[in-house]
Amino acid sequence: MQMLVTGGAGFIGSNFVHAVVRDRPGVRVTVLDSLTYAGSRRSLSTINDSIDFVEGDIADADLVDSLVAHADAVVHFAAESHNDNSLADPSPFLQTNIIGTYTLLQAVREHDVRYHHVSTDEVYGDLELNDPTRFTEHTPYNPSSPYSATKAASDMLVRAWVRSFGVRATLSNCSNNYGPYQHIEKFIPRQITNILTGVRPKLYGVGKNVRDWIHVEDHNAAVWRILESGEIGRTYLIGADGELDNLSVVRMILELMDKDPEDFDHVADRAGHDLRYAIDSSALRNELGWQPRYNDFRSGLRATIDWYRENQTWWENIKGAVELRYHVQGA
Ligand code: NAD
Ligand code: DAU
Secondary structure, three states: OEEEEEOOOOHHHHHHHHHHHHHOOOOEEEEEEOOOOOOOHHHHHHHHHHOEEEEOOOOOHHHHHHHHOOOOEEEEOOOOOOHHHHHHOOHHHHHHHHHHHHHHHHHHHHHOOEEEEEEEHHHHOOOOOOOOOOEOOOOOOOOOOHHHHHHHHHHHHHHHHHHHHOOOEEEEEEOOEEOOOOOOOOHHHHHHHHHHOOOOOEEEOOOOOEEEOEEHHHHHHHHHHHHHHOOOOOEEEEOOOOEEEHHHHHHHHHHHOOOOOOOOEEEOOOOOOOOEOOEOOHHHHHHHOOOOOOOOHHHHHHHHHHHHHHOHHHHHHHHHHHHHHHHHHOO
16 A cells, blocks of 8 residues: 655654554555655654655645555645744745645545545634533634634635545544654643753743643554544544643643742743633544543653653754744743
8 A cells, every 4th residue: 555644754744654664564655745844854764764755845736646646545744733833924824734735635636545634623713611512523613823724724625625526535633742753842842842951841821721632643543543444524533531731731741850840931822822622532432443542641741751851863953943933922
């Protein structure tokens, strides 16, 4: 089987490619990735000989068409993925997340190739802290940021290409991932690498915002399950019942790194900051038999801290630039 994985040099995509190489000997992966600031060949360096890597843009129609023509399946992870960046400059988000997805859809339509679209729970907007309901696949779309609005637009394109053109696609909307190879602009690795470089962690606002954490391996196992057994045209929500507020997470990181749990700074809050995400993944569990394996966030976080400690060469040369960008934002 030939599989095209877009964004395979990013956080979730590289973990997915590692898992396929490790667990699926009959699958040959081609990664298509334009190596933006968020992508790194080094995330794939230990499996370089087992995959094919193409540096290129998902909005390059000729390139995409030539790659899709030889694929049995496409798994689409490539995106501009960071909310803060989308507030500073939405333009690459529209180009990659919307035009890039459109370009892929046209190619899978032309060559009748199975397609899985990786998306986010942020398309549903946010929930109140004390709201007992959680997001389901029937929750109306209500995105808040330029990032989540472009992901919502890309989801709609997929649904339209299924209905209008018979494209064989599935969609998944997942909550916040953590684990190895996550870019250090994101909340958890930013705080871990702050502490490792002698900088106090930075918490937006008072830190009451809740995220529903899932280990990246659990997300990717669910994507594989949907690719194998998901119903065409369906959306599956992926989540591992991991709700925690940001204050608790920052304190846990400090404690696990033998620091005073109060040794962090409150910084400027994010504009339009979503309050709470929470996923009801019962359809995925009941219909496709998926279960998360990383049910203990604390031990998953400890392993993630160890990974960043042991892989400083993966992140140390970009730390200064990432923090400079935050400094300009006052965060
Ligand atoms: P990431 O930013 O770590 O990686 C994105 C990758 O896409 C990078 O390797 C980058 O070089 C590549 N890319 C960007 N623009 C491209 C283009 N025009 N052409 C080709 N490649 C391009 O992102 P991530 O956190 O791994 O997220 C992957 C996917 O999962 C995204 O679609 C995101 O919306 C979705 N998602 C992420 C999370 C999360 O918690 N990180 C949760 C749910 C869904
Ligand atoms: O819910 C899924 C989404 O999760 C994905 O679609 C996005 O691609 C991914 O980036 C993530 O979005 P968030 O905005 O939730 O993640 P981020 O890591 O940027 O922030 C997590 C929370 O931590 C959020 O409430 C903002 C807060 N935060 C973030 C940073 C970078 C801080 O308090 N301090 C920080 O330094």
